[in-house]
Amino acid sequence: MELPAVNCFALFFLSEKFIESGDWTLEDVTIETVDEDFDCCDYPFSNIIYSFHFRRKTLYHILYQILPCVVIILLVILNFIIPPDSGERISFCITILLSMSVYLLILADSLPETSDDVAILGLYYMSTIFLIGFSLVGTVVVLRCHFAERKPSASLVKFAKFVLRRNERKRTNNTVFVRSKSPSHPQETDENEVKRAENTQGADESALQYIVNTMKEKREQCEWKDSWREIAEAMDRLLLVIFLILGISTTIAIWIRKP
DSSP states (O other): OOHHHHHHHHHIIIIIIIOSSEEEEEEEEEEEEEOOOOOSSOEEHHHHHEEEEEOOOOHHHHHIIIIIHHHHHHHHHHTTTTTTGGOOOOHHHHHHHHHHHHHHHHHHSSSOOSSSSSSSHHHHHHHHHHHHHHHHHHHHHHHHHTOOOSOOOHHHHHHHHSSSGGGTTTSGOOOOOOOOOOOOOOHHHHHHHHHHHHHHHOOOHHHHHHHHHHHHHHHHHHHHHHHHHHHHHHHHHHHHHHHHHHHHHHHHHHHHOOO
């Protein structure tokens, strides 16, 4: 077959037999002829090589696969803004994880089943699932700190002061654990009870000492709870910044890597 006839066939194929695709764009078609000699024959044979260059259209994948994943990452970041006292942070994070798993199952049906290479969208979805898993672990740690009642260690107190230092400069004495007093505060009620017990005539000294020690323990426990809440708030702010950076960097890395 001569080359002009091959070109005519290619033009006929492109003009009459080509059907537009909603997922692929035909960029170019190249035709090569290679003459090859064989021992059995006296004349060479011509091999014709057709090369079709396709490009995937990205609008469908951006609207239905990438943008939902970006919204889920934003929800993961907003998880650290929900107050711990609401009691909905764990269920909120688990719901996001389940929705991401459903999206991953839907995506797996449209990807080729191969282990030689990993698709970019699959890699993006898997990294998002890992971010949600780490967010769930961080939420559990924050809740444990928020509802803790034991005495916090000095390192955690220093950590809270370091993280909340910029936003706590306007408070009294430039400390993290300053609380405004109110008539209903347990500390004032404890002091009133102690004064009342001291003014009681005929009270036993041992009983009075027991009451004083009990009031001091209650006051210390209230201070420890306040300290743990400040530590949980500091961890929330730190995790919010960390996951914001990870989410943005992951999305940018996927967009840079796309062909």
